[in-house]
Amino acid sequence: MRLMAAILGMDRAVIEKTCLGASKNGIVSPAIYNSPGQIFIAGEKNAEEKAIELAKAAGTRTGQRRETSK
Numbered sequence: 734m735r736l737m738a739a740i741l742g743m744d745r746a747v748i749e750k751t752c753l754g755a756s757k758n759g760i761v762s763p764a765i766y767n768s769p770g771q772i773f774i775a776g777e778k779n780a781e782e783k784a785i786e787l788a789k790a791a792g793t794r795t796g797q798r799r800e801t802s803k
Contacts, residue, residue, distance in 0.1 A: 735775065735776065735777060735781075735800070736775065736781045736782075736799065736800060737764060737798065737799050737800075738773065738774055738781060738795050738796065738798040738799070739767075739771055739772070739773050739797065740773070740774055740788050740793055740794075740795055740796075741770060741771055741793060741795065742770050742794060743772070743791065743793040744769075745763070745766065745769070745772060747791065748763050748774065748788070749762075751784050751788050751791070752774055752776075752784050754783075754784075754787055755781070755787055756780060757780075758777075758779040759777035759779045759781075760780055761775070761776030761777065761780035761783070761784045762774065762775065762776060771796070775801060
């Protein structure tokens with residue numbers, strides 16, 4: 734299953750580093766750069782969940798999560 738989630742209020746470079754740190758759990762990466770304060774990440778469920786966990790630990794908020802097609 735692949736998921737997508739908005740990360741709110743986190744710098745682009747920090748999101749990229751967060752995804753890299755979560756990549757031990759599968760594939761996850763920044764997918765859509767809506768604005769400096771809203772970037773969507775997408776990837777495999779376990780890796781995306783880990784990236785959200787790391788982002789929340791860094792003090793950011795996450796928006797709704799959505800399933801994506803393969």
